Amino acid sequence: MEKEYIGVGVIGLGVVAGQVSKVLHEREEFLSAQLGFPLKLKKVKVLPQDMSRPLAKLLPEGVLTTDEDDFFNTPGLDIVVEAIGGEYPAFNLLSRGLKMGKCVVTSNKEVIAKHAPELVKLARENNTGLRCEASVGGGIPLISPFQYDLAANHINGIYAIINGTTNYILTRMAKEGLDFETALKQAQSLGYAEANPSNDIEGTDAVYKLAIMASINFQCKVKPEDIYREGISRLTSRDFCYADELGFNIKLLAITKPGNGQIEARVHPVFLPKDEWLAKVDGVFNAVLVEGDLVGPVLFQGQGAGASATSSAVVADVLAAAQDIHLGVGNRMRWNMDKPLGVKPMSDILTRYYLRMTVTDSPGVLALIARVLGDHNISISSVIQKETDEENLTAEIVIMTHPAKEAFVQQALVELGGLDKVKDINNFVRVGI
Structure with missing residues (x-):
């Protein structure tokens, strides 16, 4: 032309x-x-x-x-x-x-x-x-590689640290022992976080990006409202202490992968083993790990914002x-969204879990907790118990589970929260990808 x-x-x-x-x-x-x-x-x-x-x-x-x-x-x-x-x-x-x-x-x-x-x-x-x-x-080049360079592959999974603000906050909490609010204020003072950071810290920004990646790679319509979203604001410095002790880093991940006529699409904090690629991505850097059936794992990393x-x-x-x-080429887009793939309900997701709770420091508590978890088909992998308040006779228990269904874990947490000997369900985080 x-x-x-x-x-x-x-x-x-x-x-x-x-x-x-x-x-x-x-x-x-x-x-x-x-x-x-x-x-x-x-x-x-x-x-x-x-x-x-x-x-x-x-x-x-x-x-x-x-x-x-x-x-x-x-x-x-x-x-x-x-x-x-x-x-x-x-x-x-x-x-x-x-x-x-x-x-x-x-x-x-x-x-x-x-x-x-x-x-x-x-x-x-x-x-x-x-x-x-x-x-x-x-x-970071992503859309073009998805549409062209990786087009011959069946994509088996995408795992992404796709928000620099949250990754900076989590890095500071891990490396300096900061609480969430202090780390957030530090990010704001440096210009890494907005005055109103809710879209970042609550995972909304990552959800938008995941919806685009999932739609392109799996050729279906993935709406942001169909993606499970959980932010980082309930993580505490104690969670990072236990993660370190257990050999993990905590990252906010956007995850999507196919299976049985559906796709997983979720954004939430994850315990990642320290030797995994994504666990080593710190500060404001972003990274996207793509697993193709032909090319294998490919990592895209760099400054995702600015x-x-x-x-x-x-x-x-x-x-x-x-x-x-x-x-004179009008339309070269490789973007079809015609496949009738639905998003798997979060309740059907199978993964491992980290559970942290405050309990009465008395005999039989751990056995009681194990029974409740067992009743919901949740198997315990390991337990850490530490005294936290001698005056009130309470202890903090951390439990790592074997893979369990999300729905069963949520039901068990409700039941545990109703026990007299369980004073508080402090936190739970999914483990691994």
């Missing part, structure tokens, strides 16, 4: 969108050389208050606009980049771009997790492209889209 240049428009001037606009403008010559034809930043759609930002003054005159119609009707606009986040108005803006036949690029995990089927359908109807590499791993890392993936998508347009 003969064109004088490929024109790009960016929606937003926030952390990611601003960095993308800056890269497209400052590296125009470099990026054009990569492609072999000119690539130009044509328009940036901003809010009125964005006009006074320092970055706004660095962009070419006439590039900024606050008018949506002016943005979409810009002559020579071929690619629309959306990086404002959130479900709306992002979904409407992406839809408008696709209906106009423009290729769209987004880093928006929420809108892709919730609306991928509609957006893919619009892209195909209008013979254009939808690219979203930055929506899952930020700067303006520079995310802009790397967004601009890579822009270059790929520009190449498609230049070659």
